[in-house]
Amino acid sequence: WKGAPLFADNDAGFTFKVRGRFMMDTSYMSTPDFQNPRDYGFNTRVRRIRLGVEGTLPGEFGYKAEVDFANSAVGFGDVVMSWNPKKGPLTLTLGNQESLDGMEQITSSRWSSFIERAQINDAFGNTRRLGLVVGYKSKDNLFRLDGGLFAAHSIDASLDNKGWIGAARATYTPYVGPGFVHIGLNWQHREFQENNGSTALTAGAGSPSTGQLVQYRARPFLQTTGQRFADTTSFAAKGDDIFGVELYGVFNSLHVGGEAQLVKVRSYSAGDRLVSRDQFTTNTQLVASGNPTFWGGHFEVGYFLTGETRGYKNGTWDRTKVLNPVDKGGMGAFQILGRVDYLDLNSDKLQIGFSNNFTTGVATASNSLARGGTQTGYLAGLTWIPNDYVRFLLNYIHTEVEGGPKAASVKPTSTKTVDKRSYSSDAIALRAQFDF
Amino acid sequence: WKGAPLFADNDAGFTFKVRGRFMMDTSYMSTPDFQNPRDYGFNTRVRRIRLGVEGTLPGEFGYKAEVDFANSAVGFGDVVMSWNPKKGPLTLTLGNQESLDGMEQITSSRWSSFIERAQINDAFGNTRRLGLVVGYKSKDNLFRLDGGLFAAHSIDASLDNKGWIGAARATYTPYVGPGFVHIGLNWQHREFQENNGSTALTAGAGSPSTGQLVQYRARPFLQTTGQRFADTTSFAAKGDDIFGVELYGVFNSLHVGGEAQLVKVRSYSAGDRLVSRDQFTTNTQLVASGNPTFWGGHFEVGYFLTGETRGYKNGTWDRTKVLNPVDKGGMGAFQILGRVDYLDLNSDKLQIGFSNNFTTGVATASNSLARGGTQTGYLAGLTWIPNDYVRFLLNYIHTEVEGGPKAASVKPTSTKTVDKRSYSSDAIALRAQFDF
Amino acid sequence: WKGAPLFADNDAGFTFKVRGRFMMDTSYMSTPDFQNPRDYGFNTRVRRIRLGVEGTLPGEFGYKAEVDFANSAVGFGDVVMSWNPKKGPLTLTLGNQESLDGMEQITSSRWSSFIERAQINDAFGNTRRLGLVVGYKSKDNLFRLDGGLFAAHSIDASLDNKGWIGAARATYTPYVGPGFVHIGLNWQHREFQENNGSTALTAGAGSPSTGQLVQYRARPFLQTTGQRFADTTSFAAKGDDIFGVELYGVFNSLHVGGEAQLVKVRSYSAGDRLVSRDQFTTNTQLVASGNPTFWGGHFEVGYFLTGETRGYKNGTWDRTKVLNPVDKGGMGAFQILGRVDYLDLNSDKLQIGFSNNFTTGVATASNSLARGGTQTGYLAGLTWIPNDYVRFLLNYIHTEVEGGPKAASVKPTSTKTVDKRSYSSDAIALRAQFDF
Structure with a gap:
């Protein structure tokens, strides 16, 4: 049993x-x-409802497939088949999977510190795509190196999506004092989808861009609203590179650490022309005055009041084992958490941009201080885990915003420039969760 | 085995x-x-195709989740987690579930007397929503009381649905003579979704209204047609209350009884203005001249020719155990059924209405006798249950309609007023079903 | 175990x-x-991701249900319940199933010779529909006869789809020399959906036509492109008949054979009028100058280098048992395959057609040599089957096209008539697959 029965014919594999x-x-x-x-205001949503299977087949083949129905539509978790020849250090994993995009993103949503992941993952489009990953792990499993090649979309009906992503991630987990430290580096090179055609291009599920138009933006730490305070708006770019660092430490009931990512965009320039290809649905698009750079990061502390140690496995967070679950007469595990999460989507190169006609190459200045903005979240969390398979998360969230597309309308009478006007919002959120 | 294997680790829970x-x-x-x-004419449809899971987790937690694919889209049955602390009299149930809306509606569709449920459920929007139900049952399980608070939508992608429903249901099942009697009362207080915004509002799945526009209507006892003969058409209202009674008796192979519900609408009035909120996509909407009331009810008799007793459990119908299933050389169970089902959607207060401009408060008379109508169904059924998990239902349905939106076109030469013109339709339907 | 655990309570059934x-x-x-x-160019897609169940219930009832999520939407494999009274020669199968439309189409996609099935199946709309099939098999299971009646749609939300299909298939599998021969005949009589109404008709899922407009066309042996080179374009017809032959031989590691189908269309004619029914969304439609006939067929050879015999069961291909799977230290099975696949969508009767006004009956000539075209595929395949449940298919495809809607734009300077201009395309494709 692992929540649900695990059937095995170990002889046959x-x-x-x-x-x-x-x-x-x-x-x-x-x-x-x-x-x-x-x-x-108030909102209630089912955030995830997933059903799926996992298993192994003879010859060290494995599979996992999860379908998500939360929006009353079809989405996916991991849908992969894997091969670990002779149970050696190398594993090949093919299918719909995270593009090696950072520890918290790769960690199952079941083990997130807070209700939603850090905003870099929302802002920079970290998600699952179709790809092949080659993974190496050292014998003691303390060092892991993964490299992958991905199509720039997930499981969908798109027939013309030719963007791609190359990605790599390395993690090292040395024992330190009474616990261990997780050190990780991740990198994604993303080429956006060219639109070599006359008809509008559908953005495939999980695509980091819509054709060669990209937009970085993040919701305020909740998925129960559709609003984004920090938002670059859409502009023309060929691709980007994302560089990330991960640093966490786990010492008995305490964990501490965080992650950061920096994205460097390869923008189109004023004067660019597309001679034989009509790359955009309308020929005139916003371009930056250089290659903009954006970044974000978070730092968090968590502590189990009831003595547990946060679960960790294979370079990501994992299920935490409750010491005194309610079925044994205990009160379950209680964890308190705090996090600061910062996102900077401001860039002079984008705020000073051009409206470029890709047919004629004629560019006119297009400046706006409302592009981008920064968003800072101060989060406090209390998590109750009555048994290993059930969780309740209570989050308090204070969001501070400076600039961005909404600053002008929220602070209409401010004498500051739009990018310096700041406002805030407070939220409280409760999650009920089970898994098996 | 309960159709499919039931796995249990009873020690661990x-x-x-x-x-x-x-x-x-x-x-x-x-x-x-x-x-x-x-x-x-003829039609063939898959009415339900559901896959899901159910189980328990240590500490008296339980779950059930069913996804429905019948329209080649994603729908849901119950998707809930529950907690019954110390197996006591109280149970908390959280998730997508019926809003305590009447015995036949809460009963699984697998055990319905006829192919479709009584028309009050279709007309008054009885269905599942996201909510939390607190349930109490007496030690002998003869008395049950449930109270719940629900969002006015189901599992969907809506981010702005702020309608809500408070609901309660009480049932009592005393032993009477050779069987028992089921007495039930149910009540739903529904607040429709306000539309505090400038853009059109999507009606969430399972919402009882579209924003603050409501429409009560019912299909003619089949879901193989999209037509509704009785139909109030859409009008502006803030909410409604539904009051229901349930009375059934089961005596050996006989069951007899029925349900009725009355809905009292809180309509907007002529002259109402919405100063700071634009509540409707167009400012001029139909309003009633008072708070309309509609009602419906059914009465049915069923008898097992082969000696079975209709299954009943926890205040709803349940699986009937076949005495001589075909796999034991028997002929299965045969049940004959009859039902009269009446729905009255006529209301003077709606037929005499106003076209109200919610910006100016100017209202002009808008009268139509074609709003509403009554629909009466005379149903005869024969159900064959070859074993506990397979069923075939044959229904004959005679539908009588008086008034409603179609009466004028069906009886164009009648000299009666539109609300007094009557017509009928006959139908025969066959269902094949299995479950596990 | 059959890939996943098979649970059985054989006493109870x-x-x-x-x-x-x-x-x-x-x-x-x-x-x-x-x-x-x-x-x-390049493309990557998940072609099928299916989850489902199968089982039996007491009294010789059986069921199978598979939901497909590959387009990030809901599709279906077989969704059926069956009854085989007293395990006799007759079986009734009700639900969503292939309309007895040819061996390769009825064969599970898991056992196809190439990545995609032969193009007759794509061109003539062979797929699953809702229906009832009565099947007879001889005691030795060498002779099988199936007859079925189907609605002309699958599981969907359509409420008005009244087209239907009558179909029959007979197969005989005598032992011949060191193996056996499969001989099959199949026939489908399809009546297209009449559009007796004023509003546009939705084509139900799996409908062979859109209302009474039909279009025969085929993709170039891959589903990773949306293009069709051979395409009749849409024209008005009442229905069609499809006649098919199947002939295969399996001799040790070799298999050889193919299938062909001929479709005879019942077209509307110039001058046809629809007095009391508005059958088309626009009254003027293309009609042929007679009843067009189209056909296609393929011939293939396959050989297992590693000694296996291709799996065959119940009149279709089945799972091939690997002699030396990788988990036993072997290299799995290797099969090489070749196929020629031809489709002829040319018809004088369609290329010489009329634009017919169905209101007035006035027809004007509408001739085009670009309607239809022929498409020939030369396919080479290498299949690796490391164990019974995992497969990798490598296909090389050379497509030759003559005529059709794209010939004029691909060969704009050719002096030949459009129906004689030819061009080609080459493709390479790789599939990774597992099942359980």
């Missing part, structure tokens, strides 16, 4: 288990001045 | 079972005069 | 198994001259 998870969120978020109250 | 159901309907329905024949 | 399959394709296809390169 078969195993099989049904997988599932359910997360339901209820939240209240205060409405910034002069904003449409409809998208704020 | 784990159980797990895969669930599924399949219902395929074929029907023929006669076409009322002058109506478009396309929506009548 | 219960069995249960979870089913699944995953197929991921990567391909490169060369772009014909002057064509939009977006739909060619």
Whole structure:
């Protein structure tokens, strides 16, 4: 049993288990001045409802497949087949999987510190894509190196999506004092989808861009609103590179650490012309005055009041084993958490841009200080884990925003320039979750 | 085994079972005069195809999740997690579940007397929503009381749905003579979704209204046609209350009884203005001249020719155990059923209405006797249950309609007023079903 | 175990198994001259991701249900319940199933010779529909006869789809020399959906036509492009009949054979009028000058280098048992394959047609040699089967096209008539697959 029965015919090499998870969120978020109250206030949503399977087949083949129905539509978790020849150090993994995009993103949503992951993952489009990953692990599993090649989309109906992503991630987990330290580096080289055709291009599921138009933006630490305060707006670019660092330490009931990512965009330039290809649905698009750079990062501390140690395995967080679950007469595990999460989407090169006609090459100045903005979240969390398979998360979130597309309407009378106007919002959110 | 294997680790508190159901309907329905024949005649549909899981986790936690694919889209059955602390009288159930909306609606579709449920459930929007239910049951499980608070939508992608429902249901099942009687009361207080915003509002899945526009209507006892004969058309309202009674008796192979519900609408009035909120996509909407009331109810008799007793459990119908299933050389169970089902959607207060401009408060008379109508169904059923998990239902349905939006076109030469013109339709339908 | 655990309570007559399959394709296809390169070149897609169940219930009832999520939407494999009274020669199968449309089409996609099935199946709309099949098999299971009646759609939300299909298939499998021969005949009589109404008709999933407009066309042996080189374009017809022959031989590691189908269309004629029914969304439609006939067929050879015999069961291909799987220290099975696949969508009767006004009956000549075209595929395949549940398919495809809608733009300077201009494309494709 691992929540659900795990069937095994170890001699033949078969195993099989049904997988599932359910997360339901209820939240209240205060409405910034002069904003449409409809998208704020109370909301209730099923965030994830997944059913799937995992197993092994003879010859060290493995598989995992999860379908997500949370939006009353079809989405996916990992959908992969893997091969670990002779149980050696190398594993090949093919299918729909995270593009090696950072520890918290690769960690299952079941083990996140807070209800939502850090905002770099939302802002920079870290998600699953179709690809092949070659993974190496040292004999003691303390050092791991993964390299992957991905199509720039997930499982979808797109027939014309030719963007791609090359990615790599290395992690090292030395024992330090009473615990261990996790050190990780990750890198994604992303080539956006060219639009060599006359008709509008559909952005495939999980695509980091819409054709060669890219937009970086993040929701305020909740998925129960559709609003984004920090938002570059859409501009023309060929691709980007994302560089990330991960540093965490786990010492008994305490864990501490964080991650950061920097994205360097390869923008189109004023004067660029597309002679034989009509790359955009309309020929005139915003371009930056150079290659913009954006970044974000978070730092967090968590502590189990009830003595547990946070689960960790294979370079990501894992299930935490509850010491005194409610079925044994205990009260389960209680964890308190704090996090600061910062995102900087400001760039002079984008705020000073051009409206470029890709047919004629004629560019006119297009400047706006409302592009981008910074968003800082101060999060406090209390997590109750009555048994290994059930969780309740309570989060308080204070969001500080400076600049961005909404600053002008929230602070209409401010005498500051738009990029210096700041406002805030407070939210409280509750998640109920089980998995098997 | 309960159709499919039920796995249990009783010491640890784990159980797990895969669930599924399949219902395929074929029907023929006669076409009322002058109506478009396309929506009548023969039709074949898969009504439900569901896959899911159920189980328990240590500490008296339970879960159930069913996804429905019948429209080649994603729908849901119950998707809930529950907690029954110390196996006591109280159970908390969180997730996508019926809003305590009446015995036949809460009963699984697998155990319905007829192919479709009574028309009050269709007309008044009884369905599943996201909510939390606190349930109490007496030690002998003869008395049950449930109270719940629900969002006015189901699992969907809506981010702005702020309607809510408070609901309660009480049932009592005393032993009477050779069987028992089921007495139930149910109540739903529904607040429709305000539309505090400038853009059109999407009605979430399972929402009882579209924003603050509500429409009560019912199909003619089949889901193989898209037509509704009785239909209030859409009008502006803030919410409604639904009051229901349930009364059934089961005596050996006989069961008899029925349910009724009355809905009292809180309508907007002529002259109402919405000063700071634009509540409707167009400012001028139909309002009633008072708070309309609608109601419906059914009465049914069923009898097992082969000696079975209709299954009943926890305040709803349940699986009937076949005495002589075909695999034991028997002929299975045969049940004959009859039902009269009446729905009254007429209301003077709606037929005499106003077209109200919510910006100016100027209202002009808008009267129509074609709003609403009554629909009466006379249903006869024969159900064959070859074993506990397979069913075939044959229904004959005679539908009588008086008034409603189609009466004028079906009876164009009648000298009666539109609300007094009556017509009928006959249908025969066959369902094949299995579940596990 | 059959990939996943097979649970059985043989005394009671219960069995249960979870089913699944995953197929991921990567391909490169060369772009014909002057064509939009977006739909060619590299592409990566998940072709099928299915989860489902199968089992038996007491009394010789059986079921199978598979949901497909490959387009990030809901599709279906077989969704059926069956009854085999007293394990006799007759079996009734009800639900979503192939309309007895040819051996390769009825064969599971897991056992196809090449990545995609022969183009007759794509061109003539062979797929699953809702229906009832009565099947007879001889005691030695060498002779099988199936007859079925189907609605002309699959599991979907359509409420007005009244087309239907009658179909029959007979197969005989005598032992011949060191192996056996499969001889099959199949026939489908298809009546297209009448559109007796004023609003546009949605084509149900799996419908062979859109209302009474039909279009025969085929992709170039891959589903990683949306292009079709051979295409009749859409014309008005009442229905069609499809006649098919199947002939294969299996002798030790060799298999050889093929299939062909001929479709005879019942076209509308110039001068036809629709007095009381508005059958088309626009009244003027293309009609042929007679009843067109189209046909296609393929011939293939396959050989296992590693000694296996291709799996065959119940009149279709089945799972091949690997002699030396990788988990036993072997190298798995290797099969080489070759196929020629021809499709002829040319018809004088369609190329010489009329634009017919169905209101007035006035027809004007509408001739085009670009309607239809022929497409010939030369395919070479290498299949590696490391164990019974995992497969890798490598296909090389050379496509020759003559005529059709794209010939004029690919060969703009040719002096030949459009129907004689020919061009080609080359493709290489790789599939990774597992199932359980």
